[in-house]
Amino acid sequence: MHSYFINKARQYLKCKNSSKKKIKECFYPRCNNESINSHVLQRKGILNQISTDSHLWTFEKDVFKENEFAFKRTGLKKAFAFHCFCNIHDTQLFKEIEVDDIDFTTYKTNLLFTLRTVYDEIYKEIVYANTRDCLLKNENDLFDIDKLKKESENAKLAIDDLKMIVGKILYDLDNDSQQFVFQNRTIPKIGLCVSSFFTYDTSEEIELMERENGSKLERYTELFITIFPFKNDSQLIMAYEKIDTNKVKNYVDEFFQNDRPEICYQKITNLIIFNCQNKVFNNQFYNEKIKDIEYKYIEATQFMLNEENKNERTLYNINFYSNTFKDDFVSLDFELLKT
């Protein structure tokens, strides 16, 4: 490998590790206790259920790879792990969803799953922003300075947005305010977990709204998605803020049409491949749906991150549950479909 490339990767990892180490305190408001290693989705009953030899497959940025993304077999201790809470808050706050019989019909259950997703995203954005700030301090010509600055700024804006959402969730937990809309359903068991948020507005829509407004938008419309195996099925939870109902209700309702489940499967497949970063897969899923076409997942991710791609809600005809999934996915031509 080229020494320039290795230098760059080393610096990046050094900054990333130090940024992770800097996060020491519990994220719960006004708590100064030390944070512990825990999981976005519980290990017992959920992650354990789909792991093999306590390992799962992750899909992550890998600076030592030329195309910067890779699937990796990762131990459960690291997979889907975060460092957001002290022992007290990790146990107390989530005790209702850390049981064998989770009641998905209650508002609070759905709220707690979403809270963990939001905190995990905050954790990731903090590490992302601090890594870039650390690289900027290192003054060298290995990195594109303007790009780093922009990435750091965007991550900090995302953190502010997510913190506002945390505030609303915590308020909901103590009051009967119900500021969110949740929908959930079971889907046929699938060997993956997703816990992620994504912006409903496409880049094209945001640019148009900002042009009309004459300024940056104050907030984006965020949607939350959680998928995990539970007992004999997989569970899908989607969430959005009540104030966004008019905008996103039809879009979200399509996931929950019982008479046309294939629409749900197609939409889930698209979201997992293109829009959701935080995901893990089991061995079986990896062997059946990923192995030998890893490059296509990487291509799809790079396409999504490409600034020229302005329509992030494009729905491709792919479905994880279909026997022809791999062929269908490989035959997609992102370049041609780019608007």
Ligand SMILES: [Zn+2]
């Ligand atoms: Zn705490």
